[in-house]
Amino acid sequence: MNTLSYGLLAMLTGGPRTGYELMQQIQPLWRAKHSQIYPLLAKLEQSGYVRFVPVAQKEKPDKKIYSITEQGIAQLRQWIPNTTSEPVKRDELLLKAYCVSLTDPAAAKSLIQARIALFESKLEKYSQMLAELKKELDGELSFTSPGFGNYILLQRAVSNSQAELEWCGWVYGLLPSTASV
Amino acid sequence: MNTLSYGLLAMLTGGPRTGYELMQQIQPLWRAKHSQIYPLLAKLEQSGYVRFVPVAQKEKPDKKIYSITEQGIAQLRQWIPNTTSEPVKRDELLLKAYCVSLTDPAAAKSLIQARIALFESKLEKYSQMLAELKKELDGELSFTSPGFGNYILLQRAVSNSQAELEWCGWVYGLLPSTASV
DNA sequence: GATTGCATGTAACTAGTTACATGATTGT
DNA sequence: ACAATCATGTAACTAGTTACATGCAATC
Numbered sequence: 001m002n003t004l005s006y007g008l009l010a011m012l013t014g015g016p017r018t019g020y021e022l023m024q025q026i027q028p029l030w031r032a033k034h035s036q037i038y039p040l041l042a043k044l045e046q047s048g049y050v051r052f053v054p055v056a057q058k059e060k061p062d063k064k065i066y067s068i069t070e071q072g073i074a075q076l077r078q079w080i081p082n083t084t085s086e087p088v089k090r091d092e093l094l095l096k097a098y099c100v101s102l103t104d105p106a107a108a109k110s111l112i113q114a115r116i117a118l119f120e121s122k123l124e125k126y127s128q129m130l131a132e133l134k135k136e137l138d139g140e141l142s143f144t145s146p147g148f149g150n151y152i153l154l155q156r157a158v159s160n161s162q163a164e165l166e167w168c169g170w171v172y173g174l175l176p177s178t179a180s181v
Numbered sequence: 182m183n184t185l186s187y188g189l190l191a192m193l194t195g196g197p198r199t200g201y202e203l204m205q206q207i208q209p210l211w212r213a214k215h216s217q218i219y220p221l222l223a224k225l226e227q228s229g230y231v232r233f234v235p236v237a238q239k240e241k242p243d244k245k246i247y248s249i250t251e252q253g254i255a256q257l258r259q260w261i262p263n264t265t266s267e268p269v270k271r272d273e274l275l276l277k278a279y280c281v282s283l284t285d286p287a288a289a290k291s292l293i294q295a296r297i298a299l300f301e302s303k304l305e306k307y308s309q310m311l312a313e314l315k316k317e318l319d320g321e322l323s324f325t326s327p328g329f330g331n332y333i334l335l336q337r338a339v340s341n342s343q344a345e346l347e348w349c350g351w352v353y354g355l356l357p358s359t360a361s362v
Numbered sequence: 363g364a365t366t367g368c369a370t371g372t373a374a375c376t377a378g379t380t381a382c383a384t385g386a387t388t389g390t
Numbered sequence: 391a392c393a394a395t396c397a398t399g400t401a402a403c404t405a406g407t408t409a410c411a412t413g414c415a416a417t418c
Contacts (some may be wrong), residue, residue, distance in 0.1 A: 007276040029275045061369040080284050087272035092265045094210045095188040098330040103261050149279035163344045167337050242397040
């Protein structure tokens, strides 16, 4: 049982999903490719933590709808209070930032602009998702409601994207203005 | 040449360092163990991107002081404008957050408290480093000054730690107050 | 006609972690 | 006594990525 396996179980507490849907849902929390997820789901099934129902489709490939079992929930419950490993962040941009003086300001600017574009799209996506969730919850947000986890994570994703954009803007302002051709 | 290799070259633009020092310096930007770094340094040396001077020490193990070569700098220069890969973040806490309703509020609180402790220590560390760097730079911060990269990265580390703590505090406030025994 | 989305899976590879190995000094 | 810091390295393992494989529908 590695962390991703627990993560997949965690996602399944939100309801039954296909491997493909799990793969998409877990991305913002734990990046993983389908080639890593499918074998883990097979292991989880063998261990009795999840089960699946095969669903045949006509115009799309057949699929397997996974749900978490009682055993799986027990497994999650004992995992949560365990020591949480330190978050890992690996960002090539930060390595480039360290030696950015090696290049001209124009190159530095396009570096930052690419990052701004990336996080603007993320911000938009997460803001929308948060707005929709808020509509659904309709003011009824409490620890016990099933959308609670989702809510605090979306709020985080939004404020995180905003912080990223602020930093980018600040750095951009520090770069010397290049008199354009 | 993988990203970590470029990262090591990037760190060496700040001056000559031992493998051990490089390992420590790169941690906040790109987590890596010494067992990954030493073999990469050997490869970089064989490729001519770095060179080292062996230094014998009496009361400590001998060491190798690495510096970046002209070729290494050229390599960095061509790397910077390349497409930057998306940052990867993997945080077990977020997976736990998604299914936190499975546990009691007390467990959720200690989860958050552990994270608060972690980032309070980080904030303290980075704030100190930033304050020292500001003293050194003494108002003279510009794109071309060698401390520029360090400066923008430390500023980021500080504001990032603050944002993390804010989110933790906000979540903590949402958790139901447990009437203690 | 080419790409994207749905949907699953395996094979081959690279990246990253843990453990083994050594050894003196300093602090608890 | 025991752990931590400095300092390097290798071996064995796990985790994660890229590539291969299939196939139909809709969109561009």
